Amino acid sequence: MRKLRLYLLLFTGGLLTACQTEQLPTQQEIAPGVIKLQAGEIDTYTPYALFGGKPALEAMKQLPTAELPFSPDEVRIQVKDRGCMVEVPLADDEQLYGFGLQIETFGQRGMRKRPIVNDNPLNGLGYTHAPQTFYVSTKGYGILVNTARYTTFLCGSNQKKQQNLQDAEGRKKIATTTEDLYKNRSNGNKVYIDIPGAKGIEVFVITGPEILDVVKRYNLLSGGGCLPPMWGLGFKYRVKGDAVQDSVIRFADYFREKQIPCDVLGLEPGWQTAAYSCSYIWSEERFPKHKEMLDQLKQKGYKVNLWEHAYVHPSSPIRKDMEPYSGDFLVWNGLVPDFLTPEARKIFSDYHRTLVEEGISGFKLDECDNSNISYASATWCFPDAAQFPSGIDGEQMHQIFGSLYVNTIDSIYREMNTRAYQDYRSSGMFMSSRNAVLYSDTYDHKEYIQALCNSAFGGLLWCPEVREAHSAEDFFHRLQTVILSPQAMVNAWYLQYAPWLQFDRGKNERGEFLPEAQEYEAYACTLINLRMQLIPYIYNAFYAYYKEGIPPFRPLLMDYPKDKRLRDISNQYMIGDGLMAAPLYENKKSRTVYFPEGTWYNFNTNEKYEGNKEYEINTEFDQLPLYVRQGTLLPLSEPVPYVDPQTVFNLHCKVYGTPTASCQLLEDDGISYNFKKGEYNIVTLEADKGEVKLKRTKEGDLKRYQLSGYEFIN
Amino acid sequence: MRKLRLYLLLFTGGLLTACQTEQLPTQQEIAPGVIKLQAGEIDTYTPYALFGGKPALEAMKQLPTAELPFSPDEVRIQVKDRGCMVEVPLADDEQLYGFGLQIETFGQRGMRKRPIVNDNPLNGLGYTHAPQTFYVSTKGYGILVNTARYTTFLCGSNQKKQQNLQDAEGRKKIATTTEDLYKNRSNGNKVYIDIPGAKGIEVFVITGPEILDVVKRYNLLSGGGCLPPMWGLGFKYRVKGDAVQDSVIRFADYFREKQIPCDVLGLEPGWQTAAYSCSYIWSEERFPKHKEMLDQLKQKGYKVNLWEHAYVHPSSPIRKDMEPYSGDFLVWNGLVPDFLTPEARKIFSDYHRTLVEEGISGFKLDECDNSNISYASATWCFPDAAQFPSGIDGEQMHQIFGSLYVNTIDSIYREMNTRAYQDYRSSGMFMSSRNAVLYSDTYDHKEYIQALCNSAFGGLLWCPEVREAHSAEDFFHRLQTVILSPQAMVNAWYLQYAPWLQFDRGKNERGEFLPEAQEYEAYACTLINLRMQLIPYIYNAFYAYYKEGIPPFRPLLMDYPKDKRLRDISNQYMIGDGLMAAPLYENKKSRTVYFPEGTWYNFNTNEKYEGNKEYEINTEFDQLPLYVRQGTLLPLSEPVPYVDPQTVFNLHCKVYGTPTASCQLLEDDGISYNFKKGEYNIVTLEADKGEVKLKRTKEGDLKRYQLSGYEFIN
Incomplete structure (x- = not known):
């Protein structure tokens, strides 16, 4: 039913030029x-x-x-x-x-x-x-x-x-600044x-x-939002790029000994024999017994994530097979797989399946984006004019490369009926259902918060990761933000020690700890424990993402579309339906927080705020800049050091400003896709007449939650 | 005689994909x-x-x-x-x-x-x-x-x-910095x-x-390089954007009273009734008697240059006529003329001819480039997808817009057999023969020097203009560089007073002069006088540009192609055949200067330097960072306050390190294109046996040069 109109473009004044089809x-x-x-x-x-x-x-x-x-x-x-x-x-x-x-x-x-x-x-x-x-x-x-x-x-x-000729008077003021x-x-x-x-x-x-x-x-x-594995909502720590087997184990022991919760350890390039481009072969030099290490980490309750990118090094076992299914240009001397071809996907995923089977829970997919810097980094940009066997050119491949890459890896886990939670540096459209989180090197904290708001418009997950910092304020404010994000990760890929011991990069390398190191370690531990308390709540926000498409992290204007003040607010965001984050940044101990209509509560102090107003609010290093909407039943879990399929969350419920409230939680195995086949319960927490009760849709073996207490806040 | 080959792209491994024509x-x-x-x-x-x-x-x-x-x-x-x-x-x-x-x-x-x-x-x-x-x-x-x-x-x-598979070992070192x-x-x-x-x-x-x-x-x-009018090689000063008739006259008097040479005064947007976009109508409010002012300025020996851009304001007299010959998108509510159509060129140049006939010696053509900033300035970027009556799209129009624009204005002067010397903010290829100089707002001094070197590769002229500064070093080093460039201009479009009186922008606005203002004024005066001394030499360098295509300002590697050290030197440059500039920057009183083969002389002190070597050299604020090649006969003119057709240059010749040397100078009216018709002399200055003599190809009325003295430096 296509209609065609032939236009003759007539320009005012009678000049006749081109004809074109509209x-x-x-x-x-x-x-x-x-x-x-x-x-x-x-x-x-x-x-x-x-x-x-x-x-x-x-x-x-x-x-x-x-x-x-x-x-x-x-x-x-x-x-x-x-x-x-x-x-x-x-x-x-x-x-x-x-x-x-x-x-x-x-x-x-x-x-x-x-x-x-x-x-x-x-x-x-x-x-x-x-x-x-x-x-x-x-x-x-x-x-x-x-x-x-x-x-x-x-x-x-x-x-x-044609549209606008009204400003006939023009500007009479003569400007003397560029702005x-x-x-x-x-x-x-x-x-x-x-x-x-x-x-x-x-x-x-x-x-x-x-x-x-x-x-x-x-x-x-595109099928609804993703549901990460429950352990993915815990804490992830990426160790230094040149870490070796022993240092990884030392980090694993550090977290358990200090009782700082940690679910995932991420290894950076050094696990491979060659990176830039990648061999995907364990380095025997740095990891003489990597299988033993993976077993040890598993026993200590850790998941392991491996860094890589898609560019296939000459020494890689898949190099030869990949040759015909790669683009005509190299990146760092590595082949660029054409993931549009089933052959490239098969070669890549077949090889990676072995790594997954050895116990790798996910990958960090680096440099699948592009760069507009001419100098150094031009090398990882295959040309826009590159050609791929599938027939696509480099320009279009660039825009979808990250998505194709993460899907290739994710397919391994899907086949195994296991949920991964990966890091990737490039995504695109229709990726809402993918269990993967974006990260960046740009490292401007205020922009990172804004990115969290913007990610919600297009079904993206964003980790405003933290590494080094220039002050205690800078460090803890960044840590607070990442705790209140889809992935609570410290990406210490160039730090010898945990950044809360020394957030200056050079001093960290030399092992010169801060005088306050012990105190700061305790603060970090408190914040990470707060994350663990929020897991059931966040997991359920993701369930709403999966089922109804509601972004778990989103700007306020989505919840209050009539409030025009929110059109410009990109430094506060909703988490699920009942929580609002207003992170601190720019080294200030306090910030202005705007509250939309209704009544709100300070998560830390229970202080009350009236809506449609701004308040200047102080938040300590070991608190979260978090606010609760009146009418919320907030289930907080007793923190666990890590999440595994046997974990049972003991819930303490806080009911804010209302005698009656309820909250639902998805109860499933937390690791597989069986929830799609109906293998789950819905747990309902209901506050009424001064008490909170827990009900589930069906009783059975599956019990992730139990009620341990509650309180009413007014 | 076109041959066609049909290629079947066969990928290793037997994958057959697209066919394409090569x-x-x-x-x-x-x-x-x-x-x-x-x-x-x-x-x-x-x-x-x-x-x-x-x-x-x-x-x-x-x-x-x-x-x-x-x-x-x-x-x-x-x-x-x-x-x-x-x-x-x-x-x-x-x-x-x-x-x-x-x-x-x-x-x-x-x-x-x-x-x-x-x-x-x-x-x-x-x-x-x-x-x-x-x-x-x-x-x-x-x-x-x-x-x-x-x-x-x-x-x-x-x-x-296909090209490179040798690096089979890959990188074994694990990097822990982004660099x-x-x-x-x-x-x-x-x-x-x-x-x-x-x-x-x-x-x-x-x-x-x-x-x-x-x-x-x-x-x-494209016909050889340009030859500017002689007055164009003098000093140009652009007054503040909101200057009025009286303040322009005050500036004119200031230069003459202080005996600071100045050939051209440039007026910024305020001369028009509307700018952004432009009416091209003199503002009666700010310039109640502009013709009277132009006459006064002419009598004081000034040329006048007017700022504008090409975007035609609704109130402009040419708006209606231009409508059919403009692009489909507006810029600042102004029409974008399609200078590819003869009609647009005619409408634009007919109107501007009146301004020229009133005594305007050239224009400053602003914002004919584009911008890649999303925020504020997107407005002056007509879209790449814009359409023009000539059939070109916005993308291609952007790349040639500055060239088309400057040619349209230049054609007015050419028809009048008068050389202009214009400012423009965008150029392109095959513009060598155009009497116009590029400028920029980017204002990084080191980069400005490098741009001077790069301009030579493509027949461009570049003015590393100076305005405000953050220190005396910064100011005078910038002034030295601009003195040693194709156009010696101070672009004070947002400064109330001359920047040598106060180079801080805010204080300048408030009229708070530096304690050293008088001293600095004297330094600036000295430097500008040095420029006037160099006019005959530079004019002749331009003649070589016109006749042989030799860039008057060029990187050293052009003169010494065998010296591989020069491949990276972009902070020194040749001026003509005998002079080398090595500007200071970054607030340092001295800098390292590399001398190519041969012997060189310090222009200020006559100190000698051996080639293929580096020296650390000091230059004072009132000196030029300038060096003379052994064997050069350098004709220096007695400074004049400005150049007019009657100006006769009294030459003092300096002969460097040789008993015999010669130098030729173009002698013509300095303002018209009659030199193309043979209306010129070649003046030869010859040093031999301890004296210097002046000869000319033919004797007659045309006498721009006379010999007033000489010296031999060894």
Whole structure:
């Protein structure tokens, strides 16, 4: 049912120039509330075709229907010689969010955004570890351009000449600063989307009515959010890059002896005989008996995670087999597997299965992004013009490489009916259901908090990891934030000792501990124990992510779409439905916290705050900058040193500002995908008449939770 | 005579994928020593077609012929679905330079360069005010890709998998710093050039035998270098953006009263009724009698330069006429003229002719580049996907916009047989013959010096302008550098008073002068007078630029191609054949200066230095960091307060380390193009037997030079 219109572009004044075809896009509802517009010839590899998965149709049907603020007919698609141009209406009072893991900006209106995969975001242009050609609007809809091509979004930053001639007076004030000269005075009434090279395009219009509904639909469209293994919600520590077998064991013993909870130890490049590029062979020099070590770690309750990247070293056992299924350019002399071919995926996953079977619980997939630095690091950027056996070019491969890579590894675990929880440095669209967390080297704490907010718009998980610091404030504020994130990880890949003993990198290397080392160790231990207390609550937030598509960590505006003050707040976020985090940063002992409507409680002190107001609040190093919504029943677990399938969580429930409240918890084995087959209970905690009771949907062997106490806070 | 080969890409291992056409390029010598390779369908608008001009064939024939280090057949051109890919051989010991006005890097080997027009270079990627898809090699050839498309050069930074499998051992050392991890270990044997979107391409191979010969050929290919008006080589001062008629006159009087030479006063945005975008109408509010002011300035010996950009404000008299000949997007609510159409050029130049006839000697063409900043300045970037009546898109228009703009204005002066000397913020290829100088806001002094070296590879002129400073060292070192550049300009567009009175911006605004203001004013006066002394010498260096294509300001490696130490020296440069500048920077009173072979003399002290050696040399604030090559006859003029057509330069000649030497000077009216019609003398200064004599080719009315004295320095 494709209609074609032939346009003659007539320029005012009678100049006749080019003729071009504008195609009236076809429209199709591909899932409840998701309309696909399509024009022209679609690329072989699109994010949705590759990663879209199976929509969770039943859950999508439960969502309210919504009117769009414009008709889908008003979304214009032009297929031109240069590529495709999409135009989407934009209202005056509309704000936009999204484009993947943006770390520099939050509201995107008035900006030119280029969500292109990169390790080093710059000038707010949109370069990111996880690019998404997808934005959501405060008007309650989302626009997703289903392409792996480098795409530019002009978010009301530019105006066409037909649109705006009113400012006839111009600026009379003469600016004498650059800022003043160049400030953005545009308020265009369109989003223009430029997709060079595309011969056709699919645009998904995702309906609301509110932003949270749009995000839910987006997550459900690829099957719903992920559910990490329960141990993944504990604490992870990555040891130094050149660690050897003995030093790893020393770290393992350190945590247990000091009673600092730790679930996962991560090994960095040194486990391999060659890194940059990778051999994927255990180094006998540094790990003479790695199997023995893995057994010891398992007995001590640890999971083990291995660093690698995808570039296959000449000495790797899979090098020869991978040769025909790799791109035509090398990276660090390593082959770049074409994970679009089943052969490359098989070779890679067959080999890695052996590592998994030896006891590896997940991998850290490094440098699967790209870099826009010319100098040193150009080497890990295979060219945009590279060619791959599957027929894709380097540009499009870059945008999806991280997703293909993590899926290849994840498939090993899925086949084994085991949930992994991996680290990866690049993601993209339709990855909501993947058990993997993004990380970065950029290390600006304020931006890391903002990234946590932005990750929610596109089904991404983000670890605002902590390493070294320049002060105790800097260190503990970072640790507090990472504790209140999808993955509580310290990534000490260049630190000899735990950073709470010495957060200065040079002094840490030399073993010069801080005078306060013991005190700080105790603070860190307290914070990590608080994380362990929150595991049941966070696990259940993930269950809502899986089942309903609700991001477990999300900006406040998703929960309070009518509160316009929240449009700019990207340094506070919700965790599940009852908790709000407001991390400290910039070395200040206190910060201003804005509370949306209702009444809120300080998690540490039980102090009460009224909504629609700001408060200046102090948080100590060993406290969490965490607030509880009135009406919440918060189940806190007695901390355990690590989580295993036998762990039973003893719950102490805190009921905030209400006599009646309830809370549900997913009770399953915590490690397999059996929950998808119905092998779970729902545990309900109910407060009523001054007491809290625990019920479960069915009684049986599966008992992860038991009630150990409760209190009512008013 | 196009041959086509059909390739079946067979991947090792037997995987059969795409088929693609590789075209054997046609070869044609388009000018002596310039071979054009061509394949596929060429874009309508290419830099050479637009700006190439008429090659100076006679001068090109004088150049030595050269063997290429490879056969042109080895330059491979592929026309693919994605665009064109060009592959050029690269030897192990080869270094590359060029890509336009690069400011962050000098030797480009091992880098990924993207010469894309931009106001804000980043990460050494190649973004620049003056992008050129052109590099030169120490092997004595140049490669020019004749395209206005965004092009990426992989300068040996990446390797194909067929090429390099030797490093089978890999890296055994485990890096624990990011620098160490990511250092560039590539040394590819090809330059890969990616031109997305192109359906065909022309590649010019420009022969040497040395880099200087390549550069000469490149400059001569578009008719030879420019010759500025003599007054353009004097001193230019740009007053504050919000200056009014009285304050401009006060500045004019200040220079004359203090006997500080000044040829040109530049007015910033405030002269117009509307700027951002521009009305091009004199503001009666700030300049109630602008014609009277222009007359006064003329009588005081000043030329006047006006700031503007090309974006046409709704209130501009040319707005309505320009409407049909402008792009479909606005910039600051202004129309973007499509200078590719004769109509836009005519409307724009007809209007500006009135301004010129009132006495304007040139314009400062701002913001004709682009920006890669998302936040504030996105507004002056018309989209890459913009469309223009000529049929070009925004991407290609961006790359040539500055060149088209400056040519439009320059054409007014050419028609009047008058040489202008303009400022512009964007240039491109084949602009050698244009009387215009680039400037920038980036303001890193060391990079500014490096840009001076890089400008020489592509026929560009660069003004490392000075404004405010953070110390006396910083200020005077900047002033020294700009004095030793193509345009000696202070760009005080946000300073109330001359910066030598107070170089701190805030204090300058408040009129709080430095305690040393009087002393510093005297130093500045001395330095500017030194510039006036150098005018005849510099003017003649420009004549060699015009006639032989020799850049007047150039890196040392052009003059000493065999000295490999010079491959990395980008903080020293030649001025003409006899002078070398080694500017100070980074607040140090002295610096290391490397002298190439031969003997050199300190311009200030006559101290002698032996070549192939380094010296640590001190330079005072009121001296120039300038060195003279043995054998040079340096004609220094008695300073004049400004240059006019009647100016006669009294020459004091200094002869360095030799009894016999000579020097030639172009003697013409200094303002018109009559020199092209033979209306000039060549004045020869000859030292022999202890005296210096002046001769001219023909005696007549034209006498710009007279000999007033000489000295021999040994």
